[in-house]
Amino acid sequence: MSYQDRRSPDPLRRRRRTTPRQRALLELLKRDNHFRSAQQWHAELRTTVGVGLTSVYRILHQFAEQHVVETQRAEDGELLYRLRDTAEHYHNLLCRICGRAERFTLDALEHHTEHVARQYRYADVNHHLDLYGTCPDCAGVAQQE
Template sequence: MASIDSIESALASEGFRLTAPRRALVEVMQGLGDHFMADDVVEAAPAVGRATVFRTLRLLQDLGIVCQVVLDDGTAAYRLASGGHHHHLVCSECGAVSDFASGDLEGLLDDIARRTGYRVDAHRLEVYGVCPDCRAREG
């Protein structure tokens, strides 16, 4: 998980400061587990206004500090990003979210761009399944 220091330098590199409310919200997010909803942050940070929470989530998302993960019921949750381009694995049993990256996958997208003539700006891939812990529990 991204440390406060690395988040502070990521903000600074784009000309933003880790203000007291931003620091408070990041600390709240670190305590909320591997993913959370905007309302979870609002509830856990009663001293920070709702509008500030949403504005901060948007900023942190734009800077790649927070990413969105679409859960298997279609709801979008937030997550502190591990840094760098990555995709998510979502466990359908316990709801755990983890990250993976794949050069092969990104190469496939280059190939799709070549074949279709698209300039690909963004893509999203979430993988749903059963995590190793839940598989071990199931025996």
């Protein structure tokens, strides 16, 4: 759900004082750019840091508000997180198995959104378009040279 066009300053630079748990989770996010649920991040984090699931939820929620992480719904509606590295508007093609994501934009959709908004005089119109599939690695397809 990174559908915001407002440009914000680099969130990592504006960060306030962080706790060791926040830093540990941030390091983990930097090493792995796949979308993962709070439970999955918690499972990885607790191998190195003693931390409860509730804390991981809270930290991820803070990171999302600070635009440090971006969020994306899984096919079943669960919220997934990964480190955010751009404020650009785009959509994700998400692997439902491993959380890998490919970014894309669709000019026709962007223009059509504006058109419909103008037509009905709606303000602040937003849109979501999520695509789900199985990535080549998870499908076991041999990489093409």
